Amino acid sequence: MTNDLAAAPDEGFEQILGYLKEARGFDFTGYKRTTLMRRVGRRMTQVGIDSYPDYLDYLQVNTDEFALLFNTILINVTAFYRDADAWDYVQSEVVPMLLAERGPDDLIRIWSAGCSSGEEAYSLAIVFAEALGVEQFRQRVKIYATDVDEDALVQARHATYSAQAIEGLPAEYVERYFEQQGEEYVFHKDLRRSVIFGRNDLVQDAPISRIDLLVCRNTLMYFNAETQASVLRKLHFALVPRGVLFMGKAEMLLSHARMFDPVDLRHRIFRKVPAALPAGTPFAHTTTLDRQRSVAAADELQALAFTASPVAQIVVNSDDVLALANQRAQRLFGLTDRDVGRLLRDLEISYRPVELRGYIQQAREDRRAVRVKDVEWQRGPGEIVALELHVSPLMATDDQPLGVSIVFHDVTTSHRLMADLATANRERENAYEELQSTTEELETTNEELQSTVEELETTNEELQSTNEELETTNEELQSTNDELQTINNTLRDRTSELDDVNEFLESILTSLRSGVVVVDQEMRVVAWNAGAEDLWGLRRDEAEGEHLLNLDIGLPVGELRPIVRPALAEADYTKDITLDAVNRKGRAVTVRISCGALRNRRGESTGAILVMEVANGEAARPDTSGTSPGRR
Structure with missing residues (x-):
């Protein structure tokens, strides 16, 4: 691999993402480019390709390569009770709080988004079974576990794990919730029925509500x-008022504080903040920029329109500006986020598949919904889509019109079914045997549909949008934690070394019998040893930080200025003087004072050192009586 692949995404890399979205139905455009390029590059190295165009050709020719690339990008990393202290907090604090806020017969709905191979979903089952008891758990709790990796979902549905996979669980949980079969452990079937696995893309699919x-x-x-x-808005929508969001330790939600309140930041537990809707936001701006600002402020309009729109839907405000378009409408009609804020008449959707402006005007004037049936649209070569439109006026709380919602129901399947039934009825009189064969085929189809009941329970919650795929992982978190631990250990060792050096220097100053005083460039005392305390009766905590010439001791400190000032300026300066003074006992003494510069490693003066000794033979000795002499 060349270093070029580590640079910013180029056109070749974007073409690979476009191919994966259009030909394979998986949209990676929401992922961070640096992470994507690193993982795609890893797969290119494995197959011996060093350029994006060549790898795109390889993907198009080798149909099996997509699954291998998919597994490289989406590395499933999970475990039972992963981050045990966070799970302990959920079990001891969060679950009792949720149960206390609900009645004894209320259902409890849980969603494990990005469940991988199922360990997280079954950990949730264990937590709630412990809190409610097995029987109450089966009656009241429903756990929806979603992922985009089909192989991981298959493994999750089997609920079979190795001894290594469950080693993080307490022994009593293993005995209570698993059955050993050979060398593997299987989660109990009676509890397994409360966990429903299905596919869901957090970026493009509607959330479970x-x-x-x-x-x-x-x-x-x-x-x-x-x-x-975008994903956080969906998670916010999915939760009931004051519902709980449990996130990973690498996520903070600091920029979305208005959507969630923290319950415990260390364990990443949050509660939903109900959205506040304004009481009627007008759309009366004329420029495109002002229209976009008006659209962004219309939380009430957005809530009304999308609450009433389970399928493809757009919203036009009172100025005939496209205010909102859900993801299904964008994919169906080729709209983009840049089209929001543009006049409807400038967009193709205003006249195709049907002339909308007349129906919009009718809905506004009559202030009631207009239903447009049997709209056929030639979407592409050989592809005819049958639509039914519901054009509904959106009214504010003061009965003033905010805009119009247009919902596009795709009834192609229903039309085809009705045509097929009409043909079957016409042929039934002369082809009874063919009808019998069709009946048998329908019975076979019904048996096959029974096997997908669990998946349908998940998809029934997602009628507001269509299903595609998503997955994410936590590949690099552990290595970052290891590096931080190494840095912490190094800092701890350096701190210990500094403490030893400080203790050594302190012992030197304490051991000197002479009085030693160290001042900085401002002539403030930074060191005052025991000899100085014994000589002048001024404690260390009283002297340090004070200006040398302001000290109230028996020494004429004003006469020290001529010898201290040169030492602060000249690194090689030394000077001895003798002064008459009064020691802490009130006795007259003659003190010999030596002053020199305090030099740093570069030989520059950073202060001055003064060594004081009694010249008449009465040396200053540290007080050994166990008490401080104090000032006289």
Whole structure:
């Protein structure tokens, strides 16, 4: 691999992402580019390709390569009770709080987003089974576990784990919730029925709604800022009022404080803050920039429109400006975020698949919904889509019109089914045997549909949008923690060394019988040893920090200025003087004072050192009586 692949994303790399989205149905554009390029580059190295165009050709020719690339990008890392202290907090504080806020018969809905191979979902089952008891758990708790990796979901549904995988669980939990089969352990089937696995893309799919506890750990850190904001809005929508969000220890939500209140930041537990809707925001701006600002402020309009829109939907404000377009509408009609804020008449959707402006005007004037049936649209070569439109006026609390919601129901399947049934009815009189064969085929189809009941329970919650794929992982967190631990250990060792040096220097000053005083460039005392305390009766804590010439001792400190000032300026300066003074006992003494510069490693003067000795034979000795002499 060349170093070019580590640079910013180029056109070749974006073409690979576009191919994965269009041909394979997986959208990686919301992922951080540096992470994506590193992982795609790793796969290119494995197959011996060093350029993005060549690897795109390789993907198009080798159909099996997509699964291998998918597994390289989405590395599933999970474990039972991962980050045990956080799970202990959930079990001891969060779960009792949730149960106390609900009635004894209320259902509890839990969503494990990014469940990987199922360890997190089954950890949640154990936590709630411990709190409620097995029987109450089966009656009241429903756990939805979603992921984008089909192989991981298959493993999760089997609920079979090795002894190494469950070693982090307490022994009593293993005995209570698992059955040993040979060398593997299987989660109990009666509890397994309360855990429903299905596929869900947090970026593009609609969230599961009415969730009491949402577990989405170490997922947002791999998305760019725009995608993180979009996913957080979906998580906020999924939760019931004051619902709980449990995130990974690498995620903080600091920039989204208005959406969630922290319960415990250390364990990343948050509660939903209900959205506050303004009482009618007008759309009366004329420029594109002002229209976009008006659209961004219309939380009430957004809530009304998207609450009523389970399928493709757009919203036009009172100025005929496109205010909102959900993801299904964007994909169906080729709209982008840049089209929001533009006049409807400038967009193709205003007249295709049907002329909208007349129906919009009718809905506004009549102040009631307009239903447009049997709209056929030639979407592409050989592809005819049948639509039914619901054009509904959106009214503010003061009965003033805010805009119009247009919902596009895709009824292509229904039309085809009705046509097929009409044909079957016409042929039934002359083809009874063919009808019997069709009946048998329908029975076979019904048996196959029974096997997907669990997946349908998940997808029934996602009617507001279509399903695609998502996955994220926590690949680099452990290495970062290891590096931080190494840095902490190094700092701790250096701190210990500094303490030893300080203690050594302190012992030297304490051991000197002469009085030693050290001052800085401002002539403030920075060191005052025991000899100085015994000589002048001034304690160390009283002297240090004070100006040398302001000290109230028996020494004429004013006469020290002529010998101290030169030492502060000249690194090689030394000077001895003799002064008459009065010691701490009130006795007259003659003191010999030696003054020299305090030099740093560069030989520059950073202060001055004064050594004081009694010249008449009465040496200053440290007081050994066990008490401080104090000032006289």
